[in-house]
Amino acid sequence: MTSLPDIHRLQGTADLLPAESFQWAEAERVIRATMFRFGFGEIRFPVLEPTELFARGTGASTDIVQKEMYTLVDRGGRSLTLRPEGTPSVVRAYLEENLGSQRPVWKLFYLGPMFRAERPQKGRYRQFHQFGAEMIGAASPESDVELIALARTILHDLGLTGLRLQLNSIGSPAARHDHSEKLRAFLRQPDVYAKIDEDCRRRMETNPLRVFDCKNEECIRIMRHAPTIDQFLTAEDQDHFARVRSGLESLGISYELDPRMVRGLDYYTRTTFEFKTDLLGAQDTVCGGGRYDLLVETFGGPATPAVGFASGIERILAAAQEAGASQGTLPRLDVFVGALGDQARALIPSILARLRGLGFSADSDFLGRGLKAQMKEANRLAARLVLIVGDDEITRGQFTLRRMDEGGQAEIPADLAQWNKETFA
RNA sequence: GUGGGUGUAGCUCAGCUGGUUAGAGCACCAGGUUGUGGCCCUGGGGGCCAAGGGUUCAAAUCCCUUCACCCACCCCA
Numbered sequence: 001m002t003s004l005p006d007i008h009r010l011q012g013t014a015d016l017l018p019a020e021s022f023q024w025a026e027a028e029r030v031i032r033a034t035m036f037r038f039g040f041g042e043i044r045f046p047v048l049e050p051t052e053l054f055a056r057g058t059g060a061s062t063d064i065v066q067k068e069m070y071t072l073v074d075r076g077g078r079s080l081t082l083r084p085e086g087t088p089s090v091v092r093a094y095l096e097e098n099l100g101s102q103r104p105v106w107k108l109f110y111l112g113p114m115f116r117a118e119r120p121q122k123g124r125y126r127q128f129h130q131f132g133a134e135m136i137g138a139a140s141p142e143s144d145v146e147l148i149a150l151a152r153t154i155l156h157d158l159g160l161t162g163l164r165l166q167l168n169s170i171g172s173p174a175a176r177h178d179h180s181e182k183l184r185a186f187l188r189q190p191d192v193y194a195k196i197d198e199d200c201r202r203r204m205e206t207n208p209l210r211v212f213d214c215k216n217e218e219c220i221r222i223m224r225h226a227p228t229i230d231q232f233l234t235a236e237d238q239d240h241f242a243r244v245r246s247g248l249e250s251l252g253i254s255y256e257l258d259p260r261m262v263r264g265l266d267y268y269t270r271t272t273f274e275f276k277t278d279l280l281g282a283q284d285t286v287c288g289g290g291r292y293d294l295l296v297e298t299f300g301g302p303a304t305p306a307v308g309f310a311s312g313i314e315r316i317l318a319a320a321q322e323a324g325a326s327q328g329t330l331p332r333l334d335v336f337v338g339a340l341g342d343q344a345r346a347l348i349p350s351i352l353a354r355l356r357g358l359g360f361s362a363d364s365d366f367l368g369r370g371l372k373a374q375m376k377e378a379n380r381l382a383a384r385l386v387l388i389v390g391d392d393e394i395t396r397g398q399f400t401l402r403r404m405d406e407g408g409q410a411e412i413p414a415d416l417a418q419w420n421k422e423t424f425a
Numbered sequence: 426g427u428g429g430g431u432g433u434a435g436c437u438c439a440g441c442u443g444g445u446u447a448g449a450g451c452a453c454c455a456g457g458u459u460g461u462g463g464c465c466c467u468g469g470g471g472g473c474c475a476a477g478g479g480u481u482c483a484a485a486u487c488c489c490u491u492c493a494c495c496c497a498c499c500c501c502a
Contacts, residue, residue: 008493063500067426085502114502119426121496130502199499210500264501274502285502312502340460373454375462383462390460404462 012126026328031131034154035109040133043108045089051079057088059266068116082115086132095301105137123283123315134308141243144271144307151287151309159325163275168261169241175232182227183208212260228259267292279322287311334360336378340390354416
């Protein structure tokens with residue numbers, strides 16, 4: 001089985017072999033292409049960051065910071081953390097590279113691995129991969145709409161259909177704080193408290209908004225009468241939200257209002273959104289995002305509004321597969337060189353070099369096997385052509401070129417210099 | 426961190442209430458075609474049945490422990 005009995009892939013991580021990594025490369029290509037079409041440029045930032053970046057950026061009260069970070073101490077005694085999400089790093093770079101003074105608005109995207117020390121399950125991994133986009137410097141409702149449209153376009157381009165867009169506005173931190181307090185007060189009323197279940201009594205203290213998510217029918221009934229966030233939004237918040245909604249409508253993007261939608265990160269303000277699928281089981285959010293108008297300030301920068309989203313590649317690929325989206329297959333090999341005999345085998349390197357120089361993908365057998373085995377190998381590689389080089393061919397000065405789809409064979413000159421693209425078309 | 430499920434060949438799995446050398450399909454290798462793939466036929470290599478302990482004349486099968494993986498809760502991509 002294994003010759004490394006004590007060395008294993010870490011829980012919640014994966015090895016991707018060529019058949020699968022090819023799907024990934026395709027997805028990444030699509031993501032970048034669409035990002036560029038929307039005018040977003042790629043930012044690459046470190047996988048390892050100071051722990052304080054996330055403690056302050058993601059938020060000390062979040063589950064991510066409280067129990068899900070891979071944190072280590074380096075030799076200098078510094079606390080470092082494998083990035084659990086991208087947004088704080090983008091904001092750090094924005095400030096560190098002094099981007100705000102160069103242009104009023106920055107549109108950046110990223111793509112890469114993130115790390116969270118959670119118990120793995122379907123659609124949840126300890127090393128997973130996200131792409132995300134951030135527009136920093138714009139406060140307009142149209143920028144919210146632009147980001148939602150961007151996310152939706154990429155998801156569509158990746159073959160995902162039937163997604164539900166859920167939308168909410170959570171106002172300012174002050175409004176949320178107000179709301180939470182009122183919610184607690186509501187839940188503490190004896191006649192209410194008596195009816196909610198144990199989980200919700202716990203949630204009431206830790207995160208009262210979560211009670212809205214309870215699946216218990218009694219809790220759902222009671223929560224219909226609970227105060228919702230929209231009652232705490234300012235007139236400006238409400239106006240912003242109304243303009244986001246009308247912007248989406250003018251684009252024909254349908255959405256569901258979900259006043260109970262809670263996002264797990266501290267920095268969101270006003271608009272929040274999620275794209276969900278019903279193809280994945282419990283972990284059904286494929287993309288989540290929102291506005292974070294105060295985050296730049298919390299790092300000591302100037303008041304700078306921003307909006308962004310992040311999306312999980314594993315979940316997207318799983319959902320696309322579930323939806324029966326066409327899966328790209330590895331490209332076919334153009335020419336397989338089948339050689340027989342020492343004299344012919346000695347020619348393989350220069351033949352391969354010539355074919356590759358002409359722009360063809362070319363491969364050969366390096367085991368010195370018989371022609372039959374080499375033909376099987378060529379078939380496995382889905383080769384279009386097999387160039388057969390044996391003693392006969394060398395004495396005749398003509399190589400045999402077999403077309404694998406039709407089965408026909410032809411002769412081509414043994415002189416490599418006479419070959420051109422048409423020879424192997 | 427909590428709950429449930431599953432661990433038998435590279436992969437997907439069978440092996441019922443314990444009984445002689447542990448099976449199938451696929452994959453891999455070889456032969457049928459001493460220089461020709463995909464289909465077919467024949468043969469072959471591969472398993473300390475997750476690990477450790479226990480019960481028994483006898484354990485892949487029953488019991489215990491550990492480990493791993495999966496699903497779910499919490500939360501999120």
